[in-house]
Amino acid sequence: MKKILGFVCAATVALCCAFSFAGCGSAQVEYKISEDGTYYILSGVSGNQMALKECVIASEYDDGEHGSLPVTRIGSDAFVGCTSLTSVNIPSSITHIGARAFAYTKISSIEIPDSVTYIADSAFGACKVLKSVVIPSSVTYIGPFAFAYCSSLESVTVNAQVSEIYTSTFRGKYTFTESDVYSDAVLSSVTLPVTLEKIDIAALSYNPITDIYYGGTAAQWKEVKFCYYQSQASEDNPDEQEVVEVDLTDDEIASYMNQSYNARLSFYLLSSVVTVHCSDGTVVYSEGKATTHLS
Numbered sequence: 001m002k003k004i005l006g007f008v009c010a011a012t013v014a015l016c017c018a019f020s021f022a023g024c025g026s027a028q029v030e031y032k033i034s035e036d037g038t039y040y041i042l043s044g045v046s047g048n049q050m051a052l053k054e055c056v057i058a059s060e061y062d063d064g065e066h067g068s069l070p071v072t073r074i075g076s077d078a079f080v081g082c083t084s085l086t087s088v089n090i091p092s093s094i095t096h097i098g099a100r101a102f103a104y105t106k107i108s109s110i111e112i113p114d115s116v117t118y119i120a121d122s123a124f125g126a127c128k129v130l131k132s133v134v135i136p137s138s139v140t141y142i143g144p145f146a147f148a149y150c151s152s153l154e155s156v157t158v159n160a161q162v163s164e165i166y167t168s169t170f171r172g173k174y175t176f177t178e179s180d181v182y183s184d185a186v187l188s189s190v191t192l193p194v195t196l197e198k199i200d201i202a203a204l205s206y207n208p209i210t211d212i213y214y215g216g217t218a219a220q221w222k223e224v225k226f227c228y229y230q231s232q233a234s235e236d237n238p239d240e241q242e243v244v245e246v247d248l249t250d251d252e253i254a255s256y257m258n259q260s261y262n263a264r265l266s267f268y269l270l271s272s273v274v275t276v277h278c279s280d281g282t283v284v285y286s287e288g289k290a291t292t293h294l295s
Helices: 218-222 250-255
Strands: 027-033 040-047 054-056 069-074 087-089 132-135 155-158 174-176 181-183 189-192 198-200 211-214 225-233 241-246 273-278 281-286 289-294
Touching: 218 273, 218 281, 218 289
Parallel strands: 040 069, 054 087, 132 155, 155 189, 189 211, 198 225, 211 273
Antiparallel strands: 027 040, 174 181, 225 241, 273 281, 281 289
16 A cells, blocks of 8 residues: 655744655644734644644744744644544643544554643543553643543553542443443553542543552542532633532432442442552452551
């Protein structure tokens, strides 16, 4: 099978995008200037989006009018439609990854640089061949559904200094029947930071998680609040989502739990036993009960 290599050139681009193409037509990554004129945004891909297989995102760009400036944002829906995209290099100039930016692509691995502070809702949603992800400590916000439905995801390490993890952030792929819930997800291990104060009860739902590695003590883990969040459109930016915490009564939380699930953990976890590894011991959840073992 012939492979056609296409190049996208722009005046004084410090780092151009590199592509591999298969089939007819070509694709071109597009950049636009920010409203304040101080940086560029990777706004989308034009042409034959399905032809785009690899991309090295520019760290600087010049549109011929505003001069050479850093590329600091990957815009909402930037690579949606690029269903053949398997590899992307994110430069250290990027601070913001927009909503659904890489959703439905075929990225198998991703290195999120330490410059990134914001990962919007569904940014990597339904990346079905993504196997692992490490979220760096620079990140201060991870949106709902950010890594949802990534059915090949085996491990997640959240080094981000976040205090909250929202609804369905790492939600697994699942199928409902009249009698049970079936999942194709393989996520079994999650690492969570000591800064965590709140987690949505559905943040990890429909995954066969057996081990959670937590940066703090068992006592600190027991102070983590499980709650329920709702998403709503941002007033400042309609393309982004804001999350609002909804208080749950003890009876409401209990109603989500039965002997098939794990008390005080995200409901619909598919493992019968979940072990939380803390700095001074473990907390084991089994049949709706939690047992602490200190070292």
